[in-house]
Every structure is written in structure tokens, then in C-alpha cells.
Amino acid sequence: MAGFKALKGQGHTPTLFMAFLYFDMSFMVWTMLGPLSTEISEALALGGHMTTEGEMATLLSLPILAGAFLRILLGFGVDKLGAKLTALLAQSIVIAALLTAYFLGESITYNILLIVAIGLGFAGASFAVALPQAGQWYPPKSQGIVLGIAGAGNIGVVIDFLFAPKIAELWGWSSVFGVGAAMSIVVFVAYAFIVKNAPESVYKARPKKLSDYGKLLKDKDTWWFNLFYAVSFGGFVGFAGYMKVYLMSTYQADMSVFGTEVFNEGNVKVIAGYFGAFTIFAGAVLRPVGGAIADKMGGVKSLYFFFGTVAALAMVNALVSLSFWLAIVILFLIMANLGMANGAVFQLVPQRFGKDIGIMTGIIGAAGGLGGTALIQTLGWSKGAFDGYAAGFMIFAGVVLVAIAGISLVKTRWRTTWGVQSGGII
Template sequence: MKSSFWKAGHTPTLLSSFLYFDLSFMVWVLLGPLAVQIATDLQLTPAQKGLMVATPVLAGALLRIFMGVLVDQIKPKNAGTIGQIIVIFSLLTAWLHGLHTFQHTLLLGIGLGFAGAAFAVALPLASRWYPPEHQGTALGIAGAGNSGTVFAALFAPSLAVAYGWNNVFGLALIPLGIVFAIYLIYAKDSPETPSAKSLSQYMAILKDKDAWWFMFFYSVTFGGFVGLASSLTIYFNDLYSLGPVVAGYCTAACVFAGSLVRPIGGMIADRIGGIRTLLAMYSIAAILLFIMSFGQATYQLALAIIIPVMAVLGMGNGAVFQLVPQRFRKEIGVMTGLVGMAGGVGGFYLAASLGYVKQATGSYQIGILVFAGLAVLATIGLSGVKTRWRTTWGSAVNTAAKV
């Protein structure tokens, strides 16, 4: 990585954004790795399991709009402070009072949605410090907080076996508290903060068709990533009769692949352009999801398909956010909220539909095939807009960055 990148922005804020995002994502998907144990104790149906793990994803998606607005109104650092306090309070309440019904799990899921909304804060907090030619790398590093989902899958099931799944909520408060302290001390708002926008200006962005394209593209890459991250522990448990701990390890391996390569996706997009990167990622994802839908004979073969699926989706996440700040530099706060919301809605759809499809048909195939179809649609859509994007806002006259 060029040394010019580290001189261009504010490294303590970049790293604070990463840690805040990382730990937020860890608790955002916490119900997924614990789902096998919670569902056993509360006697949940496959559809209820699907809805339980999908609720934080949907809540996080919708709250990203609220947090995106808050970022523009009171600046990213203050918005992030409020979000972290709500998440800590939600987990503390769940730990002290327990989850005794399906409805309780949904209420906790809504509280954890604020952790998923961290995306709409952490990315503008980091982005505003960096020039256009370093956006892919900066947002790739901040966005690598996706890796928090690895920690949830890796540690939550085994901690639940050792201490009971309810105590995992209490244990999660320890790293959350440490990161909150680091965030308060080291994160700083960029002096180049755009002025707050009125509600009518937010609505005006939705009249721009490019905003809708970005929302759709991210609903496939990030939606696929977080939807699978939330569902894979159940998937491995159902299909291969793996215990919650081993299923959690398999999920962690898949999620780690998708998180690790997000910055690589951003860097590749900086080098060859976000459009070219995304076209390759969607095509590969569609093929791999099609193969995955048939169900592999062993969990090892399943891993050989799902790990690359998560990797290409992760790189796609980085590539989308190489393009967004170039097109919507002045509206990056609200666009991060809108695009992030769309990604979360995609994740909710995937996680919830897998549960319902399994209950209705006894198989996950239709749910996975439909998502493969969305990747094909994204490829077709991107092919349709690429020439206009490259000759208008992405032309060499307008930007030093590659589109």
C-alpha cells in the first residue's frame, strides 16, 4: 500500500471507525450463531428461526437511514456515540432479564439493529478524511469491520455451551465497552464536514436513478454476505447435522473469507475501476450460488463452494463503495445510509426466505436460486449503465479515480 495513503487522512479515526464497525457487526449477527441453541430451548419452527436471525438485519437496514440522517445533522462521532449506548443497553437488558419467548428474541433483534446501523456512521466518519483517489482503500479498511461477524460465529456457540447462551450477551459487553472508550478518545470528525441537509434534499437524492442502482447493487453483494452470515450456522446444522460449535466454526471460515477481502475489493476497484471489478464479482457469484443451491454431499464440499461465494460478495462490497463517494461526494452521509439500508434489506430477504423456503419445501434450493438470479440481474443492470457512468461523472475530466 502506498505511503501516500497513510499521509492523506487521519489514521486514528480510520482505525477507530474500523473497531467500532467491527464490534458492532459482531453483536449485530449474534443471534445467528446462537440460533441452534436458542431455537432448541424456545422450541422455534424453521420459519421462526429464519425470522429471528433476519430481524436484526432488517432493523439495521431501516435504522441506517435514521443514522445516515443523524450523521449529517449532528456529525458522525456524536451519531456513533448514541448508537453504541443503545446497543450496550439492549444487550445488558437481555442479559439481566433473559429471553423467554420468540417475541423477546425479536425485541432484542430490533435493539441490535442499531449495531447494524453503525455502517452508516463508520464509513462517513472515515471517508470524509480521504481524497477521491484513496476512497476505495479507506472505505475498504473501515468496511473490513464486516469481520466482526467472524468473531460472533467463532466464539458465541462455544461460549454458549460453556456458560449458557444468555450469558453470551453479558460477555459481549466487555469488548463493546473497551471499543466504546477507544472511539470516544481517538475518533475525530473531519473539518471538511458538509452542512446539514433538509428533508427535501434527502428526498431529492431518491429522484436520482443512480442512487437506486447503487442500492440494488449493494443489496446483492452485502445482502448476500450478511444474509448468509446470519443463516449459515442453521444451514450447516440442518443439512449436515453439525453441532452448534462446529457449525459456528464453518460459518466463521465462510464469513472470514468475505470480510478479509473487502479491502482487497476496494483496492482492486481503485486500480482497475469499480465497474469492471463488480461485473466480474456478480458473474462469479451467480455461478457459485447456482452450484450451492443443489446442496453438496458433505459439509467440506459445501465449504469449498460457500467460502468463494462469500469472498466474491465481500470484494463486491468494497467495489460498490469505491464508486459511491465518487458519484455522491457531498451526499456521502445519506447515501451511505440509503445504500446500506438496501444491503440490509437484501440480507433480511435472504435470511428470512431461506427459513420459509425450508419450512415450505424441506429444501433451501429455491431461496438460493432466486438470489443467484438477482446476481445475474445485477450483472445485466451494471452492463447497461457502465457507458453512461464512465462518460459523465466517471470521466477523466471529473475525477482522478478510476470508474
């Protein structure tokens, strides 16, 4: 709580709130295909297109992949056009994609869905706008908590899992896109009237050239942060996007019984949405907690703990035959630690690259999107090749261990070089 109280009298609270709301809405839209995966697959089958494991993994990962590359573009836009205008332009494209899916409805094809998925990538790229929009208003010592609050908008995926399957059951899966479009329009209007870019007295924009990207990509610290965020955010968004497919493939019978006995709900797809929301919830809401912990004890120590916990739990899930309830607990804890790790990574980034935060948010955010894409594809491959997910979880655990080794390699140098001048705890 001390971290939140420290923000009193600093920055611009309405902009911080709208950055959170914009990212929340965008994240909800960005991951919308995940909780609708079963419904979309059934609708395409009725139209004569039976989706394979690989095709579904491609559809679910495409918004994540598109968002990864578009974050770099929007990061460039933040420095050239300002965060506010960049956000409004991106949101316009997202609304167009949602309306396309809504009006085409049941007649939509798999190929058109792929195009819609690319449009939804602009929602994922909002990360490169929302965080600088908020962070530019606040000093280095508060970046962990500020960017954690703005980044907690990823709770939007929880809203997806709670409501999208039920809306689809009542009115058809395409109606979910209509609801998303209506909500996005409301956020668009509110953002246009409420948000303010930080004045030059607080933050002076330094427009970058393409060559500046190249310069930052030559910095080895950029690649370390790329790795860490590919694991933390990539893990979070990858598991979130694939969660319903995983639960339906592995625990459909357990969820069906529970839904009938407890919720009086016979639609297992809705119950899968509820359990998906539960497992994802912790990672979404604990991002600012991870940032606050990193502000207090340092990002390096925090990442050791968060990543170590994730690696251990992923190995347990891969090697041990778990009951349904124990698996849900394991998934909940994995997502919680990945969410807190997201906050910890971005406690460090502004301290190292404060003058280039717009571009760096785009670059590192892109790495997170690529990590999520790789995880979804890995889980889809694991299911298709071995009819199970053990191999996928083991590969992910191995990548997390590589990230932990990376932290050990850089921690001393970071603390004795830029960490001394950063103004925060490394």
C-alpha cells in the same frame, strides 16, 4: 499493498482505526443471533415455545431489517450531529439491548427477543457512521481502500461464529450477550476519546433536510447502487446470519464426525460455528482488497467478475448435490466474492455522490440490509416449503444476474458523465 501505502501522510489514522474497531464490534453484536440460533431455539423450547422455520428466520432477519431503516436515520444524524456523536448515541442503545438479554437470561421470551433484535439493529446501522467517519478524512482517489478498511469491521461476524457457541456451551447462551456488552462499553469509551471528526478544511458538513433524501431517491443512480449493494452486502450478511441454521440443517452428521475425530469436540453446535466462521472469514477480510482492486481496474469491471462468480457458484450449489467439503469450499468462495464486491461498490459511491456521502451511505446501506433480510427469509421459506435450500439459492442467483444486467446498462453512461470528473477509475 500499493493502495495501503498510498494512505501514508493522508487523513487521520487513529480515526480510521477506530472506525474499523467500532464497525467490527458493532457487526459482531448485530449478527450475534445467527451463531446462537440453535441454542436460543433449544432454550425457548424448554420454556414451552417451539420455534418454526419462519419464526427463526424472522428473529434472525429482524436485526438486519431494523439496521436497514436505522441506517437512514443515522446517516441523517451524521450530517446533523456529526459522525462521532451519532456513533456514541447509537452505541448506547446497543449496550442497553445487550444488557437486557443478559440479565433476563434463560427467562427471556421470544417476543422480548424480538425487541432485543430491534435494539441490535442500531449496531447494524453503524455502517452509516463508520464509513463516513473514515471517508471524510481522505481524497476521492483513496476512497476504495479507506472505506474498505473501515468496512472490514464486518470480520466481527467471524468472531461471533468462533467464540459465541463455545461461550454458550460453557456459561449459557445469555452470557454471550454479557460479554458483548462489556466489549461494547470498552469500544464506546475508546471511541469517545480517540476519534476526531474531519475539520472543515478537509470536509465541510452540509446538513440535509428530509427533502434532500427525496431528491437523492429521485436520482436513478441511487437505485442502481441500491440494487448492487442489496446483492453484495445483502448476500454477505444474509448468508452470515443464516449460515449456522443452514449447516446444522444440511450437514450436521458430517460436522459431528469431523468434530469428534479432529477437534475432540462432541458439541456439533460449536463445530458448526467453526465452519461458519471459515466460510464467512474471506468475505469479511477481503472487502478492502475488493476496494483496492476497484481502485486499480475500476468498480464496474470488478463487479462484473465478483458478481459473475457468485451467480455461477450459487447455481452450482442449487443444482448439484455437493459433498460436505465441496459445499464448504463453494460457500467460502461465494462469501469471498461478495465481500470484495462490497468494497467495489463503495469505490464507486463516493465518486458519484461525494458531497452527499453521509446520506447516501445510509440509503445504500439500508438497501444492503433489506437485501440481507430478503435472503434470510427466502432461505427460511425454501426450507419450510421444500425441505431444502435449492430454491433459495436459485432465486439468489437470479437476482445476482439481474444486477449484472444492470451494470451493463449503466457502465457507458457512468464513464462518460460523472466518471470523467470523479478523480478515480470507474
